[in-house]
Amino acid sequence: MVELFVLAAIAWLCYRAAYLHDDEFAAVSRGVSDRFGKLWDVAHESMRESRFLRAEKALLTILKIDEKNAAAYNRLGILYAKQKEYRDAIDCFEIASSIEATASSLHNLGLIYYETENFEKAAVAFEQSLKLEDNLAARHVAYAKVMEKLGNDKLMFQELDRAVELEPNRETYGLLLKAYETREMQMEADMIRDKMHKLITTTTGRRRRIVRPKRVVV
Numbered sequence: 001m002v003e004l005f006v007l008a009a010i011a012w013l014c015y016r017a018a019y020l021h022d023d024e025f026a027a028v029s030r031g032v033s034d035r036f037g038k039l040w041d042v043a044h045e046s047m048r049e050s051r052f053l054r055a056e057k058a059l060l061t062i063l064k065i066d067e068k069n070a071a072a073y074n075r076l077g078i079l080y081a082k083q084k085e086y087r088d089a090i091d092c093f094e095i096a097s098s099i100e101a102t103a104s105s106l107h108n109l110g111l112i113y114y115e116t117e118n119f120e121k122a123a124v125a126f127e128q129s130l131k132l133e134d135n136l137a138a139r140h141v142a143y144a145k146v147m148e149k150l151g152n153d154k155l156m157f158q159e160l161d162r163a164v165e166l167e168p169n170r171e172t173y174g175l176l177l178k179a180y181e182t183r184e185m186q187m188e189a190d191m192i193r194d195k196m197h198k199l200i201t202t203t204t205g206r207r208r209r210i211v212r213p214k215r216v217v218v
Contacts, residue, residue, distance in 0.1 A: 035065075050082075070099040077089045090113070103130075107142065109125040123143070137166040160175055
């Protein structure tokens with residue numbers, strides 16, 4: 001009788017160890033979530049304060065807990081890029097993209113390839129990024145710069161035109177104007193210069209006169 005009781009107790013303990021109650025699962029989940037949150041806070045704060053070693057430790061700790069955390073790899077890549085450790089940055093962005101290909105991670109990878117003058121790989125990364133998200137002018141500008149390095153003026157102008165279309169401001173118009181002027185395309189440059197002038201005039205406008213209320217003596 002005693003042996004049956006012992007066996008039953010052991011079986012119950014094994015069952016309980018294998019299947020935690022929902023509230024115990026929730027407690028564990030909250031604990032992991034809280035730790036992740038604190039680590040992310042440390043990483044963000046440390047990067048903002050340029051405390052790179054502290055940020056790196058926090059991100060590496062996150063990756064020890066979750067080795068497939070694409071966001072942590074992407075952030076770690078940015079950290080290494082800030083320190084000009086480009087080889088490590090490339091490794092991080094490539095891993096992040098292999099886990100979860102996002103426009104951001106691919107764009108960052110392209111930027112590092114561009115910085116290290118690997119323009120062919122930069123072009124591929126930017127192309128993949130644009131396939132996922134093509135509504136940001138900065139992505140088109142980056143791709144245009146790579147095309148310029150590769151001698152593809154046609155695609156370069158196409159991307160700069162797209163950037164102007166998405167964000168018609170002084171910066172995008174200025175890049176397009178410079179590209180035309182560098183290639184001595186005076187007619188096109190004059191057209192862009194006129195558009196820039198109209199843009200500046202429209203943006204600035206006339207300063208409204210401030211009408212002060214009449215002072216009434218009571």
